[in-house]
Amino acid sequence: MSQRMRLFILILIVNLCIVLIYLIWNHIRRKEKLGSVWMKAVMMLLCPVIGPAFILLSFFLYKIFSFGGVDLSDVVFSKDRTEKFVHPDEDMEKNMVSLEEALEVTDKKSLRTLMLNVIREDYRKSLASITLALNSEDSETSHYAASILQDVLNDFRSGVQEKYLQCQEKNEQQEENCIRLAEYMNSILEQKVLTDLEQHSMTEKMKEVLETAWQLDKGKISSTTYEEICLRLLDIKDYADCDTWCERAMEQYPRVLSSYTCKLKLYFSCGEKEKFFRVMKDLRELDITIDNETLELIRTFM
Secondary structure (H helix, E strand, O other), X not given: OOHHHHHHHHHHHHHHHHHHHXXXXXXXXXXOXXXXXXXXXXXXXXXXXXXXXXXXXXXXXXXXXXXXXXXOOOOOOOHHHOOOOOOOOHHHHHOOOOHHHHOOOOOHHHXXXXXXXXXXXXXXXXXXXXXXXXXXXXXXXXXXXXXXXXXXXXXXXXXXXXXXXXXXXXXXXXXXXHHHHHHHHHHHHOOOOOOHHHHHHHHHHHHHHHHHHHHHHHHHOOHHHHHHHHHHHHHOOOHHHHHHHHHHHHHHOOOOHHHHHHHXXXXXXXXXXXXXXXXXXXXXXXXXXOOHHHHHXXXXXX
């Protein structure tokens, strides 16, 4: 047997020993998947010297570059912060129109179909539009609209009564119950689907529960809730109480835009130009981005 052949056989034996050591080592560690281990072992067996050298080099490179650890400071694991992007259904969107436009349609069948589709969806935020259907020439369409409004408003009244009783209970959650009730009431009151008398009565109740929450712990009332009560009081033209809540919002949230827009809307409704321009001047001195609605209000008053 020649010397080259002996060297070749020696290399094969050494390579086989390396493969066996690799298999035993991974069997003890049990950190890699079994399929991955056998795939690497077969590669080292079929490619003597090159196979083990490639695996060994990869191992050392991995250890060198991952020595500092992985920076996970910017990684968020909370599912609450995950935004899911859903592509729109183009075929369905092309056939959608606003309810106000649909009411002008003379085709009764299409209008009834639209009303049934509205009923299947979350229609609680579209009550103001559904109210317009009460005057539809099609009796069935107006019946659908009346049924929706009756069901929602009945649930709303019973829900307010139930939650209002909870607000009267003096416990650790009393102020939170009051704030939740005010937010629940605002979702219907802002759509102005109640009669004037009931709208006024419900707004007074909303003001009452928020007053309780403010007395208990005003720090839990958000700027959004302040804005909601101010706007509801403006709807019923209760300017005195609206001014009180505007001052409270300004005191607690002096650098939030809604604190200023509520005052601007109040003084605009009252026609008090001097106070309006004073608030506008204070707003300009702050580094707060003004939205289009506020800009339009300022242009109208000026």
